Amino acid sequence: MSDTTIHRSDYRPPAWRVPQVELEFDLDIDHSEVQARLHLACDDGEETPLQLDGESLELLEIALDGRPLGPLEYRLHDATLEVPGARNGSVLSTRVRVQPAANSALQGLYLSGSRDDGFLLTQCEAEGFRRITFFPDRPDVLSRYRVTLRADATRFPVLLAGGNADGHGALPDGRHYACFVDPWPKSSYLFALVAGRLESIRQDYTTADGRAVEVRLWAEPWAITRCQHAMDSVLAAMRWDETHYGRNYDLAQFHVVATGDFNMGAMENKGLNIFNSKYLLADPDASTDEDYAHVEAVVGHEYFHNWSGNRVTCRDWFQLSLKEGFTVFREQSFAADMNDPTLQRIADVTRLRQQQFAEDAGPLAHPVRPDSYREIDNFYTATVYEKGAELVRMLAGHLGDAGFRRGCELYFTRHDGEAVTIEHFLAALGDANSADLSPFLAWYGQAGTPQLHVESVYEATEQRYRLHLSQTTAPGPHAAHKPPLPIPVALRLLAPDGSPLPLRLHGEHAAQGTDRVLLLTDTTAEFRFEDIAARPVASVLRGFSAPVALHEDSTAADLALLMVHESSGFDRWQAGQRLARRAFDELCGGDRRIANTAWLEATAACYADPRWTDEPALLAEFLKPPAELELAQSLSNWNPVAVRTAREDLLMRLAETLGAKSLRARHALLQSDERGAQNGTARARRRLKNQLLALLLHVDREHALALAQAQCTDAPGMTDRLAALRLLVHQQADAAAAALLAFQQRHAGDALALDKGLAVAATIPGEPALARVQALLAGPHFLPHNPNRVYAVLGAFAQANPTGFHRADGAGYALLAEQLLQQDRINPTTAARLANAFAGWTRLEPVRREHLKDALLGLSQESGVSRALAEMLARLVGPA
Ligand code: BES
Ligand code: ZN
Numbered sequence: 001m002s003d004t005t006i007h008r009s010d011y012r013p014p015a016w017r018v019p020q021v022e023l024e025f026d027l028d029i030d031h032s033e034v035q036a037r038l039h040l041a042c043d044d045g046e047e048t049p050l051q052l053d054g055e056s057l058e059l060l061e062i063a064l065d066g067r068p069l070g071p072l073e074y075r076l077h078d079a080t081l082e083v084p085g086a087r088n089g090s091v092l093s094t095r096v097r098v099q100p101a102a103n104s105a106l107q108g109l110y111l112s113g114s115r116d117d118g119f120l121l122t123q124c125e126a127e128g129f130r131r132i133t134f135f136p137d138r139p140d141v142l143s144r145y146r147v148t149l150r151a152d153a154t155r156f157p158v159l160l161a162g163g164n165a166d167g168h169g170a171l172p173d174g175r176h177y178a179c180f181v182d183p184w185p186k187s188s189y190l191f192a193l194v195a196g197r198l199e200s201i202r203q204d205y206t207t208a209d210g211r212a213v214e215v216r217l218w219a220e221p222w223a224i225t226r227c228q229h230a231m232d233s234v235l236a237a238m239r240w241d242e243t244h245y246g247r248n249y250d251l252a253q254f255h256v257v258a259t260g261d262f263n264m265g266a267m268e269n270k271g272l273n274i275f276n277s278k279y280l281l282a283d284p285d286a287s288t289d290e291d292y293a294h295v296e297a298v299v300g301h302e303y304f305h306n307w308s309g310n311r312v313t314c315r316d317w318f319q320l321s322l323k324e325g326f327t328v329f330r331e332q333s334f335a336a337d338m339n340d341p342t343l344q345r346i347a348d349v350t351r352l353r354q355q356q357f358a359e360d361a362g363p364l365a366h367p368v369r370p371d372s373y374r375e376i377d378n379f380y381t382a383t384v385y386e387k388g389a390e391l392v393r394m395l396a397g398h399l400g401d402a403g404f405r406r407g408c409e410l411y412f413t414r415h416d417g418e419a420v421t422i423e424h425f426l427a428a429l430g431d432a433n434s435a436d437l438s439p440f441l442a443w444y445g446q447a448g449t450p451q452l453h454v455e456s457v458y459e460a461t462e463q464r465y466r467l468h469l470s471q472t473t474a475p476g477p478h479a480a481h482k483p484p485l486p487i488p489v490a491l492r493l494l495a496p497d498g499s500p501l502p503l504r505l506h507g508e509h510a511a512q513g514t515d516r517v518l519l520l521t522d523t524t525a526e527f528r529f530e531d532i533a534a535r536p537v538a539s540v541l542r543g544f545s546a547p548v549a550l551h552e553d554s555t556a557a558d559l560a561l562l563m564v565h566e567s568s569g570f571d572r573w574q575a576g577q578r579l580a581r582r583a584f585d586e587l588c589g590g591d592r593r594i595a596n597t598a599w600l601e602a603t604a605a606c607y608a609d610p611r612w613t614d615e616p617a618l619l620a621e622f623l624k625p626p627a628e629l630e631l632a633q634s635l636s637n638w639n640p641v642a643v644r645t646a647r648e649d650l651l652m653r654l655a656e657t658l659g660a661k662s663l664r665a666r667h668a669l670l671q672s673d674e675r676g677a678q679n680g681t682a683r684a685r686r687r688l689k690n691q692l693l694a695l696l697l698h699v700d701r702e703h704a705l706a707l708a709q710a711q712c713t714d715a716p717g718m719t720d721r722l723a724a725l726r727l728l729v730h731q732q733a734d735a736a737a738a739a740l741l742a743f744q745q746r747h748a749g750d751a752l753a754l755d756k757g758l759a760v761a762a763t764i765p766g767e768p769a770l771a772r773v774q775a776l777l778a779g780p781h782f783l784p785h786n787p788n789r790v791y792a793v794l795g796a797f798a799q800a801n802p803t804g805f806h807r808a809d810g811a812g813y814a815l816l817a818e819q820l821l822q823q824d825r826i827n828p829t830t831a832a833r834l835a836n837a838f839a840g841w842t843r844l845e846p847v848r849r850e851h852l853k854d855a856l857l858g859l860s861q862e863s864g865v866s867r868a869l870a871e872m873l874a875r876l877v878g879p880a
Helices: 221-226 228-245 289-304 317-338 341-360 382-414 422-431 438-445 556-565 569-589 598-608 610-614 616-622 628-632 640-658 660-672 680-699 701-714 718-730 736-746 751-762 769-778 787-800 811-826 828-843 846-860 867-877
Strands: 016-026 032-042 050-053 058-064 080-083 091-098 108-112 119-123 142-152 158-161 164-171 175-187 193-196 199-206 212-219 253-259 272-276 451-459 464-472 487-494 516-520 524-529 537-540 549-552
Touching: 032 050, 058 080, 119 253, 119 272, 142 158, 142 193, 158 175, 193 272, 199 221, 199 228, 212 221, 212 228, 221 228, 228 253, 228 289, 228 317, 228 382, 272 289, 289 317, 289 680, 289 718, 317 341, 317 382, 317 422, 341 382, 341 569, 341 616, 341 628, 341 828, 382 422, 382 438, 382 487, 422 438, 451 537, 464 487, 464 516, 487 556, 516 524, 537 549, 537 556, 556 569, 556 598, 569 598, 569 616, 569 640, 598 616, 598 640, 610 616, 616 680, 628 640, 628 828, 640 660, 640 680, 660 680, 660 701, 680 701, 680 718, 701 718, 701 736, 718 736, 718 751, 736 751, 751 769, 751 787, 769 787, 769 811, 787 811, 787 828, 811 828, 811 846, 828 846, 828 867, 846 867
Parallel strands: 016 142, 212 253, 253 272, 451 549
Antiparallel strands: 016 032, 032 091, 050 080, 058 091, 108 119, 119 193, 142 175, 158 193, 164 175, 199 212, 451 464, 464 524, 487 516, 487 537
């Protein structure tokens, strides 16, 4: 394959800009025509001939300044169009034909749903606009858009594009049109249109700066009743961005549309956000508590992009984290404010540890700002998103709330209407605070999770506590030697009674509070605390103050003390997770005796503590050891079956410690007032209740299964119903098959609920999974053209079922390999994303590792693989 690698260092500003563009669409299912008028500006004295991107376009007409061009006056290549005659100030017109219904890649203009009932829509990020018209399809070309949509009025009664509505009306032959003008210059990846039979709900909003906004949510008729939660979330997000960042919405309309056919979660197109229905629709009977939370968070995320992404965008795709990492941080802060900040932080850190740490430790590791790519779609990763968000959090922590806000305001005003880099972001944050943040830039350029080692010595006679910090980052695919990074380590020292100690560092005259953030800038550093009367317990990396892996020398008793006495719930939880991990290591180590009972005892103490009745959701998190995939990460000889066995063992021991009787009683108590209500308290109680049920299974299987069976039929809401169904199916209970069938019948016709049922079946642990998945793939419900369905079956199997997928005989890998090739012919983006499931291979035990490697090598030899999948395979196999 030819090397089409793009390097960050090759960036050049565009020679040609398009300050203004007019688009006219004649829309239909099989064929649509797009007329574009590009008003061109040249910045390099016309030295570089005009070159436009264009893929899968049928060129019908081309004219320059009104004059049709002959075949020798332009050059049409596979993916580009060259027009050497273009001059500064020229207007280039093209007319192209595209095929929405045949577009199974779901990039550019495509059909969602069926030919009869479906609707047309676009997805342009990152490089989909070039599948709509010829254009310099790069984020640093900013244009004002004027868009006219024309279509049959009966088949496409609703016509939407981003921007302010600017007239609509009837046309001959039963057709109609609508015009939109977007006054804000934007990159082509932010263009969007939607056309079809959609219904809407509407709410009016007035921005803090007094602008009237019509907010409309659109969905297919059956789904419109499920949009109210998303509407509430939009309005809350608008208010939140005004309050916390001083950012107002800037158009007269804000449209949000739900589609069942979408590669991603959602997309922030200017004025016309488009959502995977999974992240927009919510209904008590069909959605879990988690779904409700996701809708709120994703709605917030896409809305926040209006400033962090749209008004200020990325210079090139290497800067992706500039908008995504920042916006994930904004989304997380919003969700924390709307709900419980402790639980939110737990969820965010868990996700980072499970997904990003794994990515950073394997062959797909890359910096938050990558140095090169072949297909940018492959870099919408946990590293760019989640680690990127942690870096912004780190900066925010460093500057403090007020300083960070000042910095953001400077960033938004200074760069409004520009396409910028991560350096610009750091400079604005720094300038507003007279701080030099440039040392933090190193975090963006270095892959791998820094390992932070903490060693402490208490010198009783000197009443001194010495804390020695050191960092290393393992070499990875991008660098052999990795220099130290600035790591802020938030710290408290607790006295033996659990109270925080006043802190006086060596050289300071007096103690200054009980909280410190130590900045480790070198490979090692020592911090000496004076006047410490007794050996303290260090609470390090409080709040997870930097995205590092912590290795502390605390004793089990220290961690147990933190579990009870840390004033922050998040840090109590962190201590518990560390203790659980130690118990797991012992169980994994071999003889199944567990010498270290500290986790069990401390957890039981929390469970028994009446203070916890006020925090059922947090208690539920305490009762969960780290997930299998997280536990697997530190193992170099990963055997997924052994990991599961040890983790199940841990759960059993915890259940025994808490006692069947108590688990039954508390479950019953929580069950007694379950009405399926959607509020924080009801959700928190459900979370604890279902964790109790999962524990009860280990000590009173029959009773737990009976409860699950009842819950599956009687539960008023999806959260409980699905939790019970999962338990029955994963336990292969006698009632499982009937329960699954009943679930599917109850939710017949609801694609999102069906996805949930299929994912439950595909995650059945161990041996039986393969046959189940094969049956699902052959059955009537598998829809290879629908990404949600593909992820529900193959994604669940390969990415959320470690013992089912990583079979010792390699059959799971063979199945995925075969499916990847099929999927690749339909939708390369989903195929490439599924290939992430292979990323853990270097840590597997030898037998599985060989099988997986064989599967990868086999795939690498296939010809005709998409660029996206080919790049994933090449990176997975590694520099050969
Ligand atoms: N800009 C992205 C959508 C996107 C992702 C477009 C990849 C093209 C390629 C959007 O803002 C986004 O980040 N969506 C996330 C959900 C979000 C809540 C993290 C997604 O789609 O997963
Ligand atoms: Zn985003």
